[in-house]
Amino acid sequence: MPEHKISFSYLSQEDLLKAGCFDIKMAMQVAEKTMLAYEQHRILFPEKIVQIFDQSSQDRINCLPATLLDEKICGVKWVSVFPRNPGLHDAQNLSAILVLSEIEKGFPVAVMEGTLASNMRVAAMGGVAAKHLSRDDSEVIGFIGAGEQAKMHLIAMKVVRPSLKECRVAAKTIDEEQQFIDELSPLFPDMDFVRANTHGRAAMLDADILVTATSVQAPLLKADWMKPGAFYSHIGGWEDEYEVAQQCDKIVCDDWDTVTHRTQTLSRMYKEGLISGADIHADLHELISNHKPGRESENERIYFNAVGLAYIDVAIGLAMYRRAIENGSGQSLDLQQSMIFEHADIMQQIKL
Ligand SMILES: NC(=O)c1ccc[n+]([C@@H]2O[C@H](COP(=O)([O-])OP(=O)(O)OC[C@H]3O[C@@H](n4cnc5c(N)ncnc54)[C@H](O)[C@@H]3O)[C@@H](O)[C@H]2O)c1
Incomplete structure (x- = not known):
């Protein structure tokens, strides 16, 4: 039988x-x-x-x-x-x-x-994007949001850019910022951690790598705070003012077609007719296969949005x-x- x-x-x-x-x-x-x-x-x-x-x-x-x-x-x-x-x-x-x-x-x-x-995937996609799109001499990373995704993202970014030596973090409450620092600082003794006391500007201004990973729907990240040469990884829904994407030299998605059907900042801009496929430099797989270039100059501002695959x-x-x-x-x-x-x-x- x-x-x-x-x-x-x-x-x-x-x-x-x-x-x-x-x-x-x-x-x-x-x-x-x-x-x-x-x-x-x-x-x-x-x-x-x-x-x-x-x-x-x-x-x-x-x-x-x-x-x-x-x-x-x-x-x-x-x-x-x-x-x-x-x-x-x-x-x-x-x-x-x-x-x-x-x-x-x-x-x-x-x-x-x-x-x-699932959480490692979000960070891994951000890390792969940073490998192609952030400056390899990046030293300062700023976060708005200090939750699960933010923590995982720091781990991926530090692996990809070991040159990072300062991490600034802003969240809804100071307690959350402190918890982020208490949990992650032992893993990275070579980094300085800075609590931004809920002020997004203090976390993000002139950072080399910017990450937003919040549960709120509001334009928290301001375009003025993103310096030339910076790389921005957008994780949550609507977290940045439209001018952030509008001023970037390159916009890369995990999958642009999927982005158009969601509710992220880029999705909103698409639905309002402010952005189209012609404004998107690449989907991430095109950088990995070398069909499209990643970062091409020190001064490019680059925006990465992953919605999850x-x-x-x-x-x-x-x-x-x-x-x-x-x-x-x-x-x-x-x-x-x-x-x-x-x-x-x-x-x-x-x-x-
Ligand atoms: N792109 C993807 O593939 C993907 C995958 C999973 C989750 N997400 C999204 O990532 C986001 C974060 O998820 P999480 O699991 O880390 O959530 P979480 O609840 O653990 O953390 C959310 C963070 O947002 C912060 N926040 C809320 N309001 C704020 C405000 N006004 N100013 C500053 N910070 C504020 C909170 O302080 C907290 O630190 C969510 O929007 C989630 O849907 C995206």
């Missing part, structure tokens, strides 16, 4: 951390390789499914599938975004789970915590799963021992 058992690996966040998966260099390498695969049409990437439960707060759960044809893996990220969580429940706003299936028999291979992969999450999740399995992390769970009618006592289990 054929064996019809189906098993998959279950990996918690702690299993992934123990296995050494919080590895931003790995995430950046995977992101680059997967963007090239996308350019070569080796990725299936259908539309995401969005269910919004509250229009004003945008509480939502999204279902984002993608297939990595070369890896023979189909995955889905099931991600909840509840922006009020930090204020209402002292809890994170984003939580995700990833399911990976092989595409020979179509059986699941992993069910895993997905917030780590789920096939990168699936690819980072796959790399984490493989590393975890190599390290003996996680647990194997049985989905079934045999097919339904093969169970010896199946006739007794049927309720009529």
Whole structure:
């Protein structure tokens, strides 16, 4: 009788951390390789499914599938975004789970915590963009927003630009700025951390790399604060005045077409007729494949906007799963021992 058992690996966040998966260099390498695969049409990437439960707060759960044809893996990220969580429940706003299936028999291979992969993906994309678009002598990085994405972004930026020696941070509250500094300063003893006491200008003025990662919808970043030669990574929704993008010499997106359908600053400008595809220098994969140049002069101001590409999450999740399995992390769970009618006592289990 054929064996019809189906098993998959279950990996918690702690299993992934123990296995050494919080590895931003790995995430950046995977992101680059997967963007090239996308350019070569080796990725299936259908539309995401969005269910919004509250229009004003945008509480939502999204279902984002993608297939990595070369890896023979189909995955889905099931991600909840509840922006009020930090204020209402002292809890994170984003939580995700990833399911990976092989595409020979179509059986699941992993069910895993997905917030780590998702947040690392955002930072990895920012890091890859910074590698191509920031000055390689960047010394000062400024943040508006001190939450999960901001923390992860600093790690990626410092890996890409080890020359960074000052980090300034502005958030909604001084306590959050201090928490950011308390958590990250031990990791980077060669950097000076500056609390901006909620003043965006103090964090951003004349920084070499600017990052906005906030949960607010308001033009917090002012064009005047961005000096020639600066690189700006925009992570949240509407966070900067339109003049920021208008004064930049290059605008690069993870995927411009996707940006036009969202609610980021660039999306708003597009919908208001203030910007079009002709103003976009490139999608990030075009820089990796050398089809378009990255930074070309010391004085260019460059704007990067990533809205999130789920096939990168699936690819980072796959790399984490493989590393975890190599390290003996996680647990194997049985989905079934045999097919339904093969169970010896199946006739007794049927309720009529
Ligand atoms: N681009 C992507 O791929 C992607 C992926 C995930 C999340 N995001 C977005 O990134 C943003 C940040 O997410 P997070 O998980 O870090 O959120 P978070 O709740 O952990 O942090 C939000 C930060 O915004 C700050 N903030 C709020 N109002 C502010 C104000 N008026 N002035 C200054 N700072 C203010 C808060 O102080 C906090 O530090 C969200 O908008 C989220 O939707 C983007």
